Amino acid sequence: MKTDTLIIGGGLMGCSTALQLAKRGARCVILDKDSPGRHASGVNAGGLRRLNRHPAEIPLSVASAEMWHDIESLVDNDCDTRFPGQIRVAENREDMQKLQERAALVRDLGYAHEEIIERDALYQLVPALTPNCEGALICRDDGYGRPFHALNAFRRKACSLGVECHSAARVDQIDRDRKEWRVITPKGEYRAPVLVNCAGAWAGPIAATLGEPVPLKAGAPMLMISERLPRFIEPVIGAASRKLSFKQMQNGTLLIGGAHMAELDFKQQLTEMNWAKLAVSARTVLALFPQLKDVRIVRTWAGIEAFMPDHLPVISRSSTSAHAYHAFGFSAHGFQMSPVVGKILSQLILDDQTELPIAPFDIRRFRKDR
Amino acid sequence: MSTAGPKAHYSLVIIGAGPAGLAAAAAAAGHGLDIALLDEQRAPGGQIYRAIESIPSERARLLGSEYRRGEDLVGAIRNSDVEYFPDTQIWSLNREREIGLVHGRSAAMISADQVVLAGGAIERPVPYAGWTLPGVMNAGAGQILLKAQGIVPANGVVLAGSGALLLLLAWQYMRAGVQIKALLDFTPMHNHLRALPYLPRALLARHYLLKGLQYKLDLKRAGITTLQNVSDLQADGKQRVESVSYRHRGQQHTIKTDLLLTHFGVIPHIQLSQAAGCRHYWDKSQQCWRPQVDEWGNSSVNGILIAGDGVGIGGARTAEHAGRLTALEAVRALGRVSQHERDRLARNDRKWMREEQHIRPFLEAFFHLPGKLLAAPADDTVVCRCEEVTAGAIRKAISEGHGDSNQVKFLTRCGMGPCQGRQCAESVTHIVARATGKSLPEVGLFRVRPPITPLTLEQLGSLFPDETE
Helix, strand or coil: CECCEEEECCCHHHHHHHHHHHHCCCCEEEECCCCCCCCHHHHCCCEECCCCCCHHHHHHHHHHHHHHHCHHHHHCCCCCCECCCEEEEECCHHHHHHHHHHHHHHHHCCCCCCEEEEHHHHHHHCCCCCCCCCEEEEECCCEECCHHHHHHHHHHHHHHCCCEEECCCCCCEEEECCCCEEEEECCEEEEECEEEECCHHHHHHHHHHCCCCCCCEEECEEEEEEEECCCCCCCEEEECCEEEEEEECCCCEEEEEEEEECEEECCCCEEECCHHHHHHHHHHHHHHCHHHCCCEEEEEEECCEEECCCCCCEEEECCCCCCEEEEECCCCCCHHHHHHHHHHHHHHHHHCCCCCCCHHHCHHHHCCCC | CCCCCCCCEEEEEEECCCHHHHHHHHHHCCCCCCEEEECCCCCCCCCCCCCCCCCCHHHHHHHCHHHHHHHHHHHHHHCCCCEEECCEEEEEECCCCEEEEEECCEEEEEEEEEEEECCCEEECCCCCCCCCCCCEEEHHHHHHHHHHHCCCCCCCEEEEECCHHHHHHHHHHHHCCCCEEEEEECCCCCHHHHHHHHHHHHHHHHHHHHHHHHHHHHHHHCCCCEECCCEEEEEECCCCCCEEEEEECCEEEEEECCCEEEECCEEECCHHHHHCCCCEEEECCCCEEEECCCCCCECCCCCEEECHHHCCCCCHHHHHHHHHHHHHHHHHHCCCCCHHHHHHHHHHHHHHHHHHHHHHHHHHHHCCCCHHHHHCCCCCCEEECCCCEEHHHHHHHHHCCCCCHHHHHHHHCCCCCCCCCCCCHHHHHHHHHHHHCCCHHHHCCCCCCCCCCCEEHHHHHCCCCCCCC
16 A cells, blocks of 8 residues: 555554644554554553653653643543652752752753752652652653553544554565655555654664664563552652652552563563562662552563663664654653654654754664764 | 471472362372472362361261362371462462462562462353442352351342352252252253253263252252243342342343352463463363363473363362372473373373263353353443443443453553452453454453562562662
């Protein structure tokens, strides 16, 4: 079949890109090897966080936050978003020092979204926190959403504007003649002048096919969730010197992450929990909230996600072809960026330019001859 | 017998102390192996021989002669070198045979060279209007109370469903003097025809048929009639069940009761074999998912064997034979007997197991549940009890294009509660298959997300104390 743009990967980046293109009248088809949102996009922690982003990501993250705050106008659905703030707790003086330096750095870049709060303000916001913390870094209107719901909202909205989403369409072969790309899948052959690689952990071989291999590594960050509890905390909690992401979801369950990796059999797409690391995660939670010791963990899982060596994504034109684009490698912090990434790609494709600074995410940074 | 927790490693770990696990442990004992028998209950025997060591003899008589069989099975373990750990929940098992457990209140992670899963069966959850009301329970729960504590319904009971256990419980209650207000059999009439071709083979195991007929006759003599070919079960009540309604011979009936016990057959408890990554398949005849095993109980995962009803429903005696066979295979794999010796020791069990199976095709056809019962609960019927997800919500997700169990789970939270989908996984598969026209294997089962039984943060945090970020 023929279309204007072929998007490989039905995750959030792919659906968001398709939605932005469709809004501007372009036709596109999404090809997914399984079903949309089967991996990282559907099962991530759902953090909507600007707090503590890499400086290169801040402009994109800030633009994306604006889109999340008005997400209903984009996808006709609030994606279960909440914005009670995200907090990085300082447990001691050194932590506080570290956070103050961070706040200064963000200020110097000309942004005001991250601020230091002292002890009293911290305990007012998080009375359940263990005593004797020093203070925190806060981004007051950060928050979280529900990833699978968001994915569905993006996909559905895109489809309502004419996007076609083909599941079980694994990409077996890509080639190009003078006019267009030809992509062969078990579902048949697809042709389009423009190709977009949003294949997440599976994006590496596609980039390699285009002649621009990348050092992408697949990983599976683990998450665990508790039984439902009466609401006792609003903001999302992290810590200055610990691996932690901790929030009480809309339904009262606690979602606990910390970028600890599961054992991954990438070929089989199988993950196995690393209980030693989850034990560390549990100890981290109990260090900050000792009163939760009898709370029961009811589920753990890990979604398969693409990691780049510098933990920055690739958001880029192809360096080898004038008609191919990439957005992958978000290294476990892509959920928040998905609306703006779709917008950037649609601008690159339709206008050949974007107002956002994407040079740090250029695929050429991995070229051997640089 | 040990009061401390299990050691960090065993050559053989057997999970489940029902007929399969007990027989496996006894067969593996005496070969100089380090063996642990782990069981979630407080005392050995499984569901069928529950409380076998502590039951007063009068109550044991009530339960029938088959029940006493458990005494020898348990006795063999008590007099062996097997380390038996009751009160032990297994929350994780992986293909490296690492076993996450909670013994008493303490969590531990142990490992084994060979694992025999003998986790048995669970009662098939079938959602219908009112099934979540207090006062509605599984027949199995009724039996547990009877065996363990001698508790029987004081104000009478309505029994409903289909399957051998329903008949057995009715008979046991009758002997215990319980008032049976109604015995509603949901087995469709045409199942008689369906089962007929299997009758000749079943006659080779006619003691089972005769026992069933005897139970029926005894019930009839006691004035308890079974209503056959009943449909449209519904429990009604405000705070708890007050009445049960059903359809019989084209007529709607209602009966007042404060207790309804239902039973719709049993299915293998596969959460551990699923967690370990063992291959499973859909068995049309047993209407359930079963792990794939060879004749020795080897699953598709190296070093993990499965015996008893956890493989497929075969009953207590089959489970015993299978338990011994898997144990012999595990002992062989550990180098303690030769293949030749294993075959010699296994000869009788293999023969008897074949004989035991004569009755199964007949029973499976006779108690085959209609698709309408499994796949067509009304839209307002709750399917997932933990997250209170209705059949209607599931169908809505399907109509929005979510054509497999896991997508329905993501979208509706069905199966995301503390029971890990044990109560709703099968129903969701049936509902999705019926709504999409797909086959059950295509629709699939929920992926397992351990812990299989909940684990507190303190228990989890107590593991691997030397591990750091």
